[in-house]
Amino acid sequence: MPIRVNGAEVPPPDDARISLLDLLREHLHLTGTKKGCDQGACGACTVLLDGNRVLSCLTLAAQAEGSDVRTIEGLAGDRGGLHLLQQAFIERDGLQCGYCTPGQICSAIAMAEELRRGDPSYVTLDVAAGPPVVTRAEIRERMSGNLCRCGAHNGIVEAIEDMLAETAR
Amino acid sequence: MSKLQNAIIGGVRAVLGQVPAAWLPGGTPDPLIDKRVALGGQQSRVDGPDKVRGVARFAAEVPMEDLLYATFVHSTIARGRIVELDTSAAEAAPGVQLVMTHRNAPKMSVPPAIGITNLKAAGNHTLPIMQSSEIRWNGQVVAVVLADTREKADHAATLVRVRYEASPARTRFEVGKRSAYTPESLLVERNRLDKGDAGKKLAEAAFKIDAVYTTPWENHNPIEPHAATIVWRDGKLIVHDATQMINATAGSLAKIFGLKAEDVHVSSPYVGGGFGAKGMWDHQILGAAAARLSGRPVRITLSRASMHRLVGGRTRTEQRVALGADADGKLKALLHHGYGVKPLHSVCDEAFSLTGRSLYASESFDVVQHYVDLDLLANSFMRGPGETPGTFAIECAMDELAHAIGMDPIELRRRNASTRDPVSGAPHSQNAMMAAYDLGAARIGWDRRTPEPGTRRDGEWLIGMGCASGTFPFTRMPGSSARITIDAEGHAHVASAAHEMGMGTATVQRQHTADRLGLPLDHVTVTIGDSSLPFASFAGGSSQTASLAAAISAASRKLATELIQLAGNDTPLAGLKASEVEFADGGLRSVENPARQESFVSILRRASRRELSVIGESGAPLEILKFSMHSTSAIFCELRVSEVTGEIRVDRLVGAFDCGRILNTKTATSQFKGGMIMGLGMALAEETLLDERTGRIMSTSLADYHVPVHLDVPDIDVLWTDIADPRAPLGARGIGEIGTTGVAAAVANAVFNATGKRVRELPLTLDRLI
């Protein structure tokens, strides 16, 4: 079964060892998705698999057969413009070297959906009280799987807040 | 370095002491200190759109036909030799094209060492690379496997069989201390400082503290792993690298492979974080050798484990600080002694003992540091080398002294802040550390702090506040150059082989060039990151912005001269000298009579020229030998410590910086915060674990080496004095590293204020608090 990557169908690779990350970067030349550790520890490789965030370095390409993969290259749609969050990252300077950035952005987009669904987190005070209130602590906890060594954390959280505020309107 | 170096630098300083400041670089303050349009604003970074869309191309992402992937096999002993090496199974594995070992590696000379006299050298160590069976550190590469996919190369690497004969290895710090060596100099400073009988003054002091502080091994761990895509074409070597040393890497590779300088091309437009780590290490060299041997392009991306085996980190340090003060808190004696690891094959100084020599006006000093020579991977520079561990020791000691006297820690610093260089007596170019303290104290609400430790609480949480000074010297590299090209539309294009690893290099130099040439921002482009562009020195020592600014400024003066010549006699500018004109409104005009002016477009058109190009260069940084040029900061921290678990939650960080003028408020804020977050990591979590029995680094992943994550990072406030340094280009000193200094001490001092526990070992993990 083919894998749909940003809308285009691609055949699964012939080598079962190939991760989704390496399929994207080395075979499809979609290098917007980054490899930071290849061990599931940094979040740089985060992509959206059927709308959910996954670490593509810990996902075999074969696991994505029949699924819909969306990467940073597929976010803005075909208008060539920027996604709301991409724009907010620029405004809030939520990046320095930019290497963790695609992973942060993909992760945050899925996180917004998790919040909307009402998924609780480690810092949610009362998990029975309905959808969690969006606080900085909630955003920080939910984004903690995405490391940034340049220290763009404050700007990233502000950019995510901007996106959440914008989409809540 | 050597006694000779001490003598030369000492001699130049003595001479410059007599030379009027006006003759030196910065003698006339840069007019752009005050005349700012784009500078000082909050420009978003120019590479932001490409980075957020994922189209900015990093070193491992350059497409190439026929590419081979390299995987390394690392030695598992620290010292000895290879006695058996069986590569047959690996060679027979599917997809494998080559296994390179010392038996078939090409001849390569030893990397030229990084140094202040050779800007084309990038060697972090001076050991031969894959030239014999000898092993010098645990993790050294013993084989390189090339295959047509990464998976195949990784698999084949596991099939290489190596048997070693180990010889005794020196891998223990405590043992090595007994035979430590004492270098004559540290960077450009003399190591040993003995001024005014500090031992006696300490003994007689009304108040004194004397303690030992330790900091662990640390690694930079940029999120982008070290990587290079390498190809030989017609005898020329082309390296797409992730480096903060473009020209130095090109120059070194030329030396190593016996090539002409112009036959090596290094390109590195984007670097995914460096912090000192992204220099030249064995992987580029081995990658180039394997590419030559296989006749095909090679991509090497280091795994996290390989990064820790091949790229050195910050040495652990052990520092004794003793401070003596009189009844008013005036420092009578400052003693700073200590140890770090610097193997003899290592190049980089961790000069922590320089920290206390510039901050405070002590009456006497006794300062010296020693190095332990071990059989380990060479240590390296990591963000704020020297001052980052140095401020931890000195600034915790100042806090201890304040507590011993019963004085507010800020007041203690106010009484001792230096007004000129405490050692040489040289005047400061500019220094307003206490103004930074005032800003920071007001922002965090220092008056809420209770001087008595352990007296504020909220349930199980003990609450505390602490502060510390940060400091980092100003550096400007000689020989950095930039080309300015004016085109027929009157637009300016700047080019230089400078580096972008998140600092916003092109963004800020675009602002600078626009103001320098009197152009709107959108008439300026800046191209960096390639060795084919005019020479630039490395991005290190927080020197790049000042060096580039000096180069662009020098180029602009040449541009004025050449434009006047080009304009000839049929111009309102006729008869004016370059010193009598200024850039304004997209052209030149007379300073005396602004009505006499002509635009770039008009000058070029009349001369039938499509463009005009000039190159300017940053001259010798003599100002740093005449003046004491240091940035300073005041770092504040408020935190909670759980009485039950010992967990520390940092609630707030405030950094107030005195670094001259700020050039771009948006990117500067980010850079300061980034530095502070690395300091936060150092304070709370970061530690490279070395197995001292085997010399092997154990924490070779981001799961084992803990860097701050989102939930660890609180809201950070960044403030600055914004007082110009009249001796620095644009009035600005570098800001890349100072953010990291002082933070660990501010956190440790806040922990003491919260709990009454004085922890003198980093990181401040839970076990040290319960």
Ligand code: FES
């Ligand atoms: S590359 Fe996948 S988590 Fe780091």
Ligand code: FES
């Ligand atoms: S921006 Fe460099 S790692 Fe996040």
